Amino acid sequence: MEITIPARGGEVTDRWLGYSGAPRAKVLLPDGYDPNRAYPLLLLLSGLNSNYRAWSSPNGGDIARTAAGLNAIIVMPEGAGGWYTDWWNGGRREGPAWESYLLDQVIPQVLQRYRIRPERRYHAIGGVSMGGLGAAYLGGRLPGYFGSVVVLSGFVDLAVYPSLIVGSAQSAMTQLNAGEPLDLQAVEGPPGGFYERGHDPVRLASNLRETRVYMASGDGTLGPEALRPDMLAYWAAESLVIAPQSVNYAAALRAAGVDVRYDRATGYHDSATPRRELRNAIRWGLFEPVDEHPTSWVNDTVATHGRLWEFGYRFDAPPDRVVRFRRSGSRLSVGYAGSPVRIVTDGGCRYRIATPGSIRIPDAPCTTAAPAAPAPRASRARPRVTRISLSARRLGLRVSSPATVRVAIARRTAAGRWRTARRLSLSTARPRTTLGRRLRRLPGGRYRVVVRVRSRASGRSRTVRAQRSVRSS
Template sequence: MIRTLATAVLVMALSSPQARADDAPPHLADGFGLTVTNQPRWVDETRRTFVFSVSTNQVPAPTLLPGQEPGRHAVVVTLPEDYGRTSDRHPVQYYLHGHPDRPDSQWNQRVVEKATAGTGLITVQPNGSGRGWYSNWVNPGAAGPQNWETFHLEQVIPFVDANLRTKASRADRAIVGHSMGGFGAFHYAEHRPDLFSHVGSFSGGLDLRNSEVRAAITTTLVNPASGTPTVNADAVFGSPFWPFDGVWNAQSPAHNVGRLRGMGVALYTGNGGDLTVNPVQAVLENRARETALVTAANLRAEGIGFHFSDYGDGSGWAPGCTGKHADEACVQADMNHFVRLVTGHA
């Protein structure tokens, strides 16, 4: 009787979801200039999202936020619920975090898992540092190479396609980001339209010709709260002052939208809502909206169709959304809608 009961318990344990061999996260192989420094581990018991880390010679020494490891880049992947139970291949979206955020923050995990539930979509969140600005820096100085664009587009993307069951084609790849990541998503899509079929910005600073955006970016470079060590204000795009500001002008996503022709394009922004409540986040969102308006105007001038959710104080966009810059309820609604666009359900 006791032996029969023990056998039954063992069978139940081995057949439970947590005991299945296919419940382990994928084992990743080095390649494309990336060395895996930490193999994947599930972030929680739901076993949809795992985190791993890599090193790269393109950004060997990123500036660090508290808790980040020198020379190691965390990458977070959220899988479809049935990834371990089928041999299907899946479309992929790349989600670029904002400043001074990180890919392994819990709110990013929540947003992605809620938005992609039941969709069959893989989401990859690469490290962009507190101040990487998703660009190959022109004056990195003592920081050493900071080639974030090369790292992400020429290393992370083929690495993911080689190690996971992805649909490795432009038609099945999207890119989106929040704040600094919204800039990065448009920046990458404009530089490599052959890689992406959809691009989205959640409150991105898209206009590098805007003096307020320039001030915000240069502040992140010299502010220790954005990561240590700090760097010079001209590190990413060179001098922001005329007549030495050619890189800023040339790399402005709002002014290169012609390269997005044939892509699904989406913009999302609030207006900051009540400016007396959380005024810093309110002003950041209000200014980001101005860059979205410039981008929208240039898209219209180019005859390029796009979606624009300009949701004001957020009251009509989602419950709890206040129209501010890093409002999780707003970003959740943004991501929910973008995922529907990518998967053809909008």
């Protein structure tokens, strides 16, 4: 299956795709796919100057055979030569914005089109070569979503590039880059600079401390086969570039306390090696248990905005250095970034923190973070019409069997008390769909929603989400 995932203007253009039209992705659905059932997700990234067809092509990743029997939805998005990075471009940070495209558009579009299991253990990201860098880096950009990262012959140590890409290795990388010299400074910035360090998987190893990682690389040999002249570039890329980078990255992950497995065997930097490596990764287990909600972690970034576990963040200005977020219990601290940072938690709490600074993340949702709505004027004006969305996804509703759903909507009064404003009872076999409605003509203000579900099969009742703060809109 092929889908189109549009990009915002200026992010990913035809110039960077290698063909005309909107960015696209290949999607492999599991055998016996049921659109009413939720599945694990594998986001699989391609290598340098490949496109979204690389993994699905029979001469490439041959994903239908390679991942046969994997009961998951596999999404293979466009990557072109973008390095899955928002490009430095001389410090302007303009032009290709591949990491923003993948995180802000591809993943939300996938979640909109397909039912994906919500737990992070059921979300994996993997890639080969340049895609290995993308998997390692983006897995650390969104650690609360991806439980496993798979790096297949990955380009994962940016500091190794200037020291090793010389002679035959330079020629090999130029050949693999469609004959064009490989200029990583346009992408990652000056060697050793903060922007490069903020995209280098080796230096960001601690971002994956709560994530399972599988790595594999070849050693530049094919066992008893002789090296053919046409394979020189693939030999040089794997043995002189990929292998030493993989060794460094595995060591950095272990030093950071990451659960990592690194397999090294015979193989060139060709299409056969990552096929074998992906099969081994599937046997290793892409969707094994992980800590869903750790309360102690660190995350280093140079991104202007992003999401970490239970909150989103946005700096007032692009950071001018690598910035560290650290959580220890309920305390969240942010290092110096050159500008304040805005934090919005899943519970609706909003903060603007001067950096460096810290806040306490509350256990309960916020009910007073937003200013109270102004009192209505004493006039003949038509009463304000407001809405409350009851989408099941927003309420965190996960019900698979026929059930009776009772929803109580309470409004916060001026005295600070909650008063029931509306009740709703539904008897349905598909609560996720039926709750996708809006209640109109409610006064402006702050609301909370209490959802209770009674299974018609077992007769048991349970509260799915209590006191969820919802703002009328």
